[in-house]
Amino acid sequence: MISVKQLTKKYARNLAVDHISFEVQKGQIVGFLGPNGAGKTTTMRMLTCFLPPTSGGATVAGFDVLEQPLEVKKRIGYLPESPPLYPEMETGEYLTFVGKLKGLSGAELKKRVDYVCERCAVADVRNKLLGRLSKGYRQRVGLAQAIIHNPDVLVLDEPTAGLDPKQINETRDLIKGLAGDHTIILSTHILPEVEQTCEQVVIITKGKLVATDSVTNLQNRARGAESLLVEVGARDGAVDAAVVVARLQQIPGVSRAQLKTSHGDRSVFEVESQKGFVRGELARAVVQAGWDLNELRPAAVSLEEIFLQLTGAEAPAEAGSKGVK
Amino acid sequence: MRNIWIIWQKELRSYFVSPIAYLLLTMFALIFGWMFWNMLAAFVVYGMESQMRGQPMPMNINEEVIRPLLSNIGVIGMFFVPMITMRLFAEEKRSGTIELLTTSPIRDMEVILGKWLAAVTLYASMLLLTALNLLFLFKYGNPDWKPILVCYLGLLLQAAALLALGTFISTTTKNQIIAAAGTFGLCLMLWLLSWTGSYETSTWAQVLSYASIVTHFESFAKGVIDTKDAVFYLTLIFLGLFFTARSMESLRWRS
Numbered sequence A: 001m002i003s004v005k006q007l008t009k010k011y012a013r014n015l016a017v018d019h020i021s022f023e024v025q026k027g028q029i030v031g032f033l034g035p036n037g038a039g040k041t042t043t044m045r046m047l048t049c050f051l052p053p054t055s056g057g058a059t060v061a062g063f064d065v066l067e068q069p070l071e072v073k074k075r076i077g078y079l080p081e082s083p084p085l086y087p088e089m090e091t092g093e094y095l096t097f098v099g100k101l102k103g104l105s106g107a108e109l110k111k112r113v114d115y116v117c118e119r120c121a122v123a124d125v126r127n128k129l130l131g132r133l134s135k136g137y138r139q140r141v142g143l144a145q146a147i148i149h150n151p152d153v154l155v156l157d158e159p160t161a162g163l164d165p166k167q168i169n170e171t172r173d174l175i176k177g178l179a180g181d182h183t184i185i186l187s188t189h190i191l192p193e194v195e196q197t198c199e200q201v202v203i204i205t206k207g208k209l210v211a212t213d214s215v216t217n218l219q220n221r222a223r224g225a226e227s228l229l230v231e232v233g234a235r236d237g238a239v240d241a242a243v244v245v246a247r248l249q250q251i252p253g254v255s256r257a258q259l260k261t262s263h264g265d266r267s268v269f270e271v272e273s274q275k276g277f278v279r280g281e282l283a284r285a286v287v288q289a290g291w292d293l294n295e296l297r298p299a300a301v302s303l304e305e306i307f308l309q310l311t312g313a314e315a316p317a318e319a320g321s322k323g324v325k
Numbered sequence B: 001m002r003n004i005w006i007i008w009q010k011e012l013r014s015y016f017v018s019p020i021a022y023l024l025l026t027m028f029a030l031i032f033g034w035m036f037w038n039m040l041a042a043f044v045v046y047g048m049e050s051q052m053r054g055q056p057m058p059m060n061i062n063e064e065v066i067r068p069l070l071s072n073i074g075v076i077g078m079f080f081v082p083m084i085t086m087r088l089f090a091e092e093k094r095s096g097t098i099e100l101l102t103t104s105p106i107r108d109m110e111v112i113l114g115k116w117l118a119a120v121t122l123y124a125s126m127l128l129l130t131a132l133n134l135l136f137l138f139k140y141g142n143p144d145w146k147p148i149l150v151c152y153l154g155l156l157l158q159a160a161a162l163l164a165l166g167t168f169i170s171t172t173t174k175n176q177i178i179a180a181a182g183t184f185g186l187c188l189m190l191w192l193l194s195w196t197g198s199y200e201t202s203t204w205a206q207v208l209s210y211a212s213i214v215t216h217f218e219s220f221a222k223g224v225i226d227t228k229d230a231v232f233y234l235t236l237i238f239l240g241l242f243f244t245a246r247s248m249e250s251l252r253w254r255s
Helices: A040-047 A069-074 A091-101 A106-119 A135-147 A165-178 A191-197 A215-223 A241-250 A279-288 A303-311 B002-017 B019-052 B061-085 B087-095 B098-102 B108-140 B145-171 B176-199 B203-211 B217-221 B227-254
Strands: A002-010 A015-024 A029-033 A055-060 A076-079 A153-157 A183-188 A200-205 A208-214 A226-233 A254-263 A266-273 A292-298
Touching: A002 A040, A015 A040, A015 A055, A015 A200, A029 A040, A029 A191, A040 A055, A040 A153, A040 A183, A069 A076, A076 A135, A091 A106, A091 A135, A091 B002, A091 B098, A106 A135, A135 A153, A135 A165, A165 A183, A165 A191, A183 A191, A200 A215, A208 A215, A226 A279, A241 A254, A241 A266, A241 A279, A279 A292, B002 B019, B002 B108, B019 B061, B019 B108, B061 B108, B061 B145, B061 B176, B061 B217, B087 B098, B087 B108, B087 B145, B087 B176, B087 B227, B098 B227, B108 B145, B108 B227, B145 B176, B145 B217, B145 B227, B176 B203, B217 B227
Parallel strands: A015 A208, A029 A183, A029 A200, A076 A153, A153 A183
Antiparallel strands: A002 A015, A002 A055, A200 A208, A226 A266, A226 A292, A254 A266
């Protein structure tokens, strides 16, 4: 449905998006993940024909964003980071205007406006001025305008930003509900959001694509094979790395062991094991060999870790809390 | 065509749900009424005096009231242009709604034409209100209606050209005040360019004077449609809209 090839956007000085390629199949929900300023919005703007790419290209529903922008725009619904609302318009009137812009008319237009009002739960503010709506309603009206012409592809830029936890859940459910009929690509920097709503993840940082995989695969990568970091020390100077590796590999269940870093008498080894706990065995083996076991900790346990590894970001103190901006 | 109509409707509506349209209509009508009343009073007094002297002079209401009045109102209208055009694109850029327009299946030129035509429509309705004053002249006098019509056509063309330039300036900024100030400065400059012609006869002075927007109104004020002046205004309209389109496109490339 969406095919992105070597997409690049260069601003005057910096490279915002650097040769990104990925594919999205019909009916999928894809999470576009990255820290703030990674190039998510820029990529989305190129997909929606708001910005032309510097080089490379993308096709949406089979149409090229540079060659046939009008055809692409007909098939795409876009919710920018801040919903594009006219404060002096009423909700119903606004949706009618957007519907007309997207090429609807007559009975069809009326039907779609009724439908999206119902679907996005904005029917009760239909006669209210958009300028007077709360943030949650504004976001839902934004979503309603994006789906008004029943587009094949939905592009949502941080659809849950700035909402309270209850509204976040409602919005996520709404998006999940839309997945059957539309191919959805949504950007976020909130991890649990991806775990909860998306099937596929595209992770970018500093304009570069670092991973694209299904959520389940990424989680397996995180949980299936456990990876442990073991810091081994010796009382009398440095340990012999080769000896330690050989010893570690003898432990049943360990598939691979290697020296990761070494600073003087502190050596950190990375141990990969099959499912199941080998930590006890590991600790016993190290101690019995006469070395000190200074630290033993899992290397990657969650998507969050993978994300932080891939994006090279510092683990924030509150990384565990299910982050709201 | 349909898209232009949709944008036109939306723009006109936002003029009329906000106080802008009513404020402009009222101010313009008041100023026109004041000028009209004063000029007419002077005309009447002058007429009576000439009659009392026992040697009535031939007096022409078209020449002595309507023509100077509408020439002046053309200049007054220049002060209203920035207030009409300043929000057209600047506001969309500030609030982010420009993203809705540029990601909808609609061409840039359709957006521009819709917005510009809405601005022209608002200005035309301002002119229409002023025409009510002139109706009184037909009740009590016998003015020639054809030159009046030509005069109004000139006013509309002149304003349409300035509105096109104002629309362009509005695309260059997110700030309405800057858009208004820029447009105001440009309008003023285009008016004052005509001054060079009054004391200089060199070629460059002639060129500058020709570029002035008011020199081309003179023929319309006389009730004559001069093709060369009409073409000047149409060219200016075309230029303004063309720059607007380029500016909107560059918005995307720079953004």
